[in-house]
Amino acid sequence: MEAHVVNPWVAAAYLIAGICFILALRGLSSPATSRTGNRYGMIGMAIAVATTLVTHEIASLPEILVAIAIGGGIGFAIARRIPMTAMPQLVAAFHSLVGLAAVLVGIAAYYNPAAFGILEPGGLDILKGSRIEMGLGVAIGAVTFSGSVIAFAKLNGNMSGAPILLPARHVINLGALLAIVVLVSLFHWNTPTLFWAIVLLSFAIGFLLIIPIGGADMPVVVSMLNSYSGWAAAAMGFTLHNTAMIITGALVGSSGAILSYIMCKAMNRSFISVIAGGFGAEAGAGGAAAATDRPWKRGSAEDAAFLMKEAENVIIIPGYGMAVAQAQHIVREMADQLKAHGVGVKYAIHPVAGRMPGHMNVLLAEASVPYDEVFELEDINGEFAQCDVAFIIGANDVVNPAAKTDRSSPIYGMPVFDVEKAKTIFFIKRSMGGQGYAGVDNDVFYMDQTMMLLADAKKMVEDIVKALAD
Amino acid sequence: MDFISILSIFVLACFVGYYVVWSVTPALHTPLMAVTNAISSVIVVGALVAAAAQGSPLAKWLGLGAVVLASVNVFGGFAVTARMLAMYRKKDKAAPKAGVKR
Numbered sequence: 001m002e003a004h005v006v007n008p009w010v011a012a013a014y015l016i017a018g019i020c021f022i023l024a025l026r027g028l029s030s031p032a033t034s035r036t037g038n039r040y041g042m043i044g045m046a047i048a049v050a051t052t053l054v055t056h057e058i059a060s061l062p063e064i065l066v067a068i069a070i071g072g073g074i075g076f077a078i079a080r081r082i083p084m085t086a087m088p089q090l091v092a093a094f095h096s097l098v099g100l101a102a103v104l105v106g107i108a109a110y111y112n113p114a115a116f117g118i119l120e121p122g123g124l125d126i127l128k129g130s131r132i133e134m135g136l137g138v139a140i141g142a143v144t145f146s147g148s149v150i151a152f153a154k155l156n157g158n159m160s161g162a163p164i165l166l167p168a169r170h171v172i173n174l175g176a177l178l179a180i181v182v183l184v185s186l187f188h189w190n191t192p193t194l195f196w197a198i199v200l201l202s203f204a205i206g207f208l209l210i211i212p213i214g215g216a217d218m219p220v221v222v223s224m225l226n227s228y229s230g231w232a233a234a235a236m237g238f239t240l241h242n243t244a245m246i247i248t249g250a251l252v253g254s255s256g257a258i259l260s261y262i263m264c265k266a267m268n269r270s271f272i273s274v275i276a277g278g279f280g281a282e283a284g285a286g287g288a289a290a291a292t293d294r295p296w297k298r299g300s301a302e303d304a305a306f307l308m309k310e311a312e313n314v315i316i317i318p319g320y321g322m323a324v325a326q327a328q329h330i331v332r333e334m335a336d337q338l339k340a341h342g343v344g345v346k347y348a349i350h351p352v353a354g355r356m357p358g359h360m361n362v363l364l365a366e367a368s369v370p371y372d373e374v375f376e377l378e379d380i381n382g383e384f385a386q387c388d389v390a391f392i393i394g395a396n397d398v399v400n401p402a403a404k405t406d407r408s409s410p411i412y413g414m415p416v417f418d419v420e421k422a423k424t425i426f427f428i429k430r431s432m433g434g435q436g437y438a439g440v441d442n443d444v445f446y447m448d449q450t451m452m453l454l455a456d457a458k459k460m461v462e463d464i465v466k467a468l469a470d
Numbered sequence: 471m472d473f474i475s476i477l478s479i480f481v482l483a484c485f486v487g488y489y490v491v492w493s494v495t496p497a498l499h500t501p502l503m504a505v506t507n508a509i510s511s512v513i514v515v516g517a518l519v520a521a522a523a524q525g526s527p528l529a530k531w532l533g534l535g536a537v538v539l540a541s542v543n544v545f546g547g548f549a550v551t552a553r554m555l556a557m558y559r560k561k562d563k564a565a566p567k568a569g570v571k572r
Contacts, residue, residue, distance in 0.1 A: 026493070031558035041508060072544070107532050243471075361498070
């Protein structure tokens with residue numbers, strides 16, 4: 001273990017970088033402090049990189065600068081151009097890069113251990129402990145990479161969002177996971193075969209883990225991969241005895257884990273059942289048949305405009321459908337018009353609305369909706385009883401009262417908005433056929449106070465805006 | 471550094487992460503993911519060491535590859551976070567001017 005001589009200045013610099021990263025996350029406790037926080041993050045990264053460059057003998061500075069310029073240029077260009085609706089797939093793509101980078105660093109360390117100071121004293125072999133940590137880091141990195149690639153393909157529409165179910169997938173997955181654990185623990189016998197077996201098997205398991213998971217469970221998957229990218233960085237930090245990587249990895253790892261927990265809780269599902277996958281694959285059929293028989297009322301854009309203009313307060317509940325239709329800007333215009341008529345407008349956001357945590361908040365922020373008009377589930381749910389109009393756009397399962405009453409429903413126990421307490425409900429939906437992600441019928445469609453607005457979300461809101469202007 | 475001190479740093483950092491992240495407002499969960507993504511690219515440090523070292527051309531090129539990937543994340547992650555955070559505005563501050571107090 002004495003092979004490592006740590007320069008105290010380097011250790012101090014990494015510590016400062018770590019503190020900057022903590023402040024970056026801390027800043028996100030409110031939008032007002034978040035921008036300063038982000039700057040701390042950049043400072044921390046600059047310190048970490050500069051320290052590394054200054055304290056190592058650099059044999060290839062030009063190449064490194066070119067590499068940074070290429071990567072930085074690509075990253076910057078993507079960040080500038082990406083539309084806000086594409087944020088979930090961007091985040092998934094970024095996770096995959098962290099995973100792959102971890103794998104590459106692991107392989108590099110395996111083939112040039114002297115550079116990282118992880119050789120046994122006087123020997124030519126890599127330290128035993130470092131090998132295990134390295135195996136772990138490479139494995140987590142590879143899982144993060146291939147899992148994120150699949151998540152990206154699903155979110156980006158390159159691949160169907162529907163769960164893909166292999167026969168005996170649980171057996172395959174558990175077997176592969178077990179094999180990885182065994183291989184990593186056997187890795188104290190240092191053989192390249194073992195090393196590459198870990199890498200390849202981990203790539204495979206990441207792929208197998210994510211393909212059976214359906215589109216609306218993506219908030220959990222994206223958070224989970226976020227967490228893995230952190231653990232991968234931490235494991236590489238253990239291998240390379242690098243405190244900056246360990247601190248950061250721990251922060252990111254726990255962040256992703258907490259987000260996964262929040263998402264699971266908001267769906268009342270266990271993490272295991274989400275990862276087992278297949279949710280929403282079988283349901284669908286039964287509910288759809290029953291749907292057509294029950295009476296429902298169709299509303300028009302004019303009805304909606306008239307009733308909302310007369311209302312005292314309106315609560316808008318956006319869901320993934322609003323993101324798909326890119327309707328956030330026109331929704332804000334509608335809200336502006338309503339406010340001009342003296343109507344109070346609030347937005348209600350469910351934690352799992354959209355395809356990643358906070359997805360709806362970002363879209364509304366993009367449409368210049370002030371964040372103090374946007375409320376979380378528990379903060380606004382009491383207000384539906386005094387609310388004149390609940391306006392549901394692109395959401396479905398999160399307003400389904402079956403979650404509160406029907407024990408046999410797949411979404412039973414999920415916290416939902418009490419929209420049925422509102423005096424009038426407008427429900428924008430493409431058609432009466434679609435059943436939402438969970439594949440369950442929604443009693444709200446058939447309530448006396450509900451008017452269904454069947455159209456493309458954006459088109460319908462545009463018509464309402466026109467009707468309001470008349 | 472011996473294993474146990476490294477482990478101590480790791481465990482304590484997990485606790486710090488736990489408490490700090492619970493204090494993040496749900497409205498900022500997407501920027502949280504973007505910024506955690508950016509900072510987890512601190513793995514670029516390892517990539518730089520690999521790319522800078524002599525001895526193994528394979529390790530050097532792998533390192534350079536990892537530097538490119540991690541740089542995409544560092545620059546992309548922080549830039550996209552900044553872009554998102556710039557959109558979060560309070561009421562009546564749609565067009566904030568210099569000198570407006572927070």
